[in-house]
Amino acid sequence: DTGVSQNPRHKITKRGQNVTFRCDPISEHNRLYWYRQTLGQGPEFLTYFQNEAQLEKSRLLSDRFSAERPKGSFSTLEIQRTEQGDSAMYLCASSPSVGDAFFGQGTRLTVV
Amino acid sequence: QKEVEQDPGPLSVPEGAIVSLNCTYSNSAFQYFMWYRQYSRKGPELLMYTYSSGNKEDGRFTAQVDKSSKYISLFIRDSQPSDSATYLCAMRRGNAGNMLTFGGGTRLMVKP
Numbered sequence: 695d696t697g698v699s700q701n702p703r704h705k706i707t708k709r710g711q712n713v714t715f716r717c718d719p720i721s722e723h724n725r726l727y728w729y730r731q732t733l734g735q736g737p738e739f740l741t742y743f744q745n746e747a748q749l750e751k752s753r754l755l756s757d758r759f760s761a762e763r764p765k766g767s768f769s770t771l772e773i774q775r776t777e778q779g780d781s782a783m784y785l786c787a788s789s790p791s792v793g794d795a796f797f798g799q800g801t802r803l804t805v806v
Numbered sequence: 807q808k809e810v811e812q813d814p815g816p817l818s819v820p821e822g823a824i825v826s827l828n829c830t831y832s833n834s835a836f837q838y839f840m841w842y843r844q845y846s847r848k849g850p851e852l853l854m855y856t857y858s859s860g861n862k863e864d865g866r867f868t869a870q871v872d873k874s875s876k877y878i879s880l881f882i883r884d885s886q887p888s889d890s891a892t893y894l895c896a897m898r899r900g901n902a903g904n905m906l907t908f909g910g911g912t913r914l915m916v917k918p
Contacts, residue, residue: 698849727905734814734910734911735910736810736812736894736896736909736910737850737894737906738908739905739906739907742905750905785849785850794840794855795852795906796852797842797849797850797851798849799848799849800847800848800849802847
């Protein structure tokens with residue numbers, strides 16, 4: 695499968711725990727994006743990488759959230775001290791320098 | 807007020823009907839307009855992509871952009887039960903990479 699891959703697909707965690715999600719973009723894509731989607735809403739932009747550089751972060755990305763793309767390939771999104779309000783679908787997308795963004799299937803986080 | 811507004815539906819139509827889905831937006835800097843289809847618990851899938859005003863047709867799908875009215879539409883001809891999904895409009899500024907601003911999505915149900 696040459697699409698955007700996200701792992702895990704589902705994560706249930708207790709409030710206060712840390713969680714980390716992984717995204718493997720389409721191999722030739724140098725741009726990578728994280729979005730968050732809550733039930734009944736459209737995705738909301740969180741952050742954007744071009745290669746390994748994090749170029750933009752939304753104000754939605756509180757200091758409990760951190761994203762990395764260490765070698766310009768896969769990316770991780772970590773949420774520290776999770777809260778119930780963090781429950782959502784976390785979507786990763788990738789694109790080439792010029793062209794459309796393709797989304798992964800998402801990681802669904804439930805904080806109990 | 808959100809930058810991109812979309813009627814959440816649900817919109818229920820019989821098989822074979824013509825479907826019209828719409829979004830309005832407030833930011834005149836948006837230049838690129840997309841429609842994504844999202845099946846339940848899946849990631850968004852790009853359907854149509856248009857730049858500036860005008861029409862674009864692809865099979866049973868037609869996208870229209872009216873920048874003067876800040877209004878975009880997606881028409882689906884000969885709708886099929888497999889078209890039942892949530893349709894998300896998305897848009898971006900010209901220099902914003904692929905950082906997309908989404909509408910909230912319209913849920914479409916096509917009844918056989």
